[in-house]
Amino acid sequence: MKAIWKGTVIAESSETRIVENNHYFPPEDIKDKFFKPSEFTTRCPWKGKASYYDIEVDGEKNEDAAWFYPEASHAAKPIENYVAFWKGVQVIE
Template sequence: MPNPAPGFRARPDHKVLVDSGPDAVTVRYGDAIVAASTAGLVVREDGYPARAYVPRDDVDVQLIPSEHTTYCPFKGRTVYFHVTVAGTRLADAAWSYPEPYDEMERIAGHVAFDDRFEIAIG
């Protein structure tokens, strides 16, 4: 692997699983559908709730890049987006891993949304 995650070397017991998605993932904010996909992924990481990731092409709102970034030793550098939906601007409400580590390469091109959104999986 040319770009392995350092987190897995340091903590081989830590699990981050990427499951092929359910039949459907729908992301809503109030009555507005923000994203709908039949090609979503579900990331299950020790210590965190399961999180749906949808292909960026299935996001129905504009994602405005944020200055905010974080880092995960298992997934890589995180970039955040502001989301405007139903006239409300939600700062740093979505994120993506543009160049994830090799073990997480399946989430490249996918976006996750925070808990301000209602996310239906299945």
């Protein structure tokens, strides 16, 4: 699977985990140079508190476009620290 924004591959993995129709990428398979920590957080009733990344490609920022669960609930442990995308980031095979 590949995550692409603005024509740039920002993550690539053959080991994604699918939860609620989202591909979660292992943290080692994201390209760190495109990810900046965000202050934004949300809470999922069953997965726990999500943290976010802004994505930056060629000087353009996509705020809060990637999320992960740094301390996932027991039910979501398999995706702890794995990264998922939205806000126009394409996830394709």
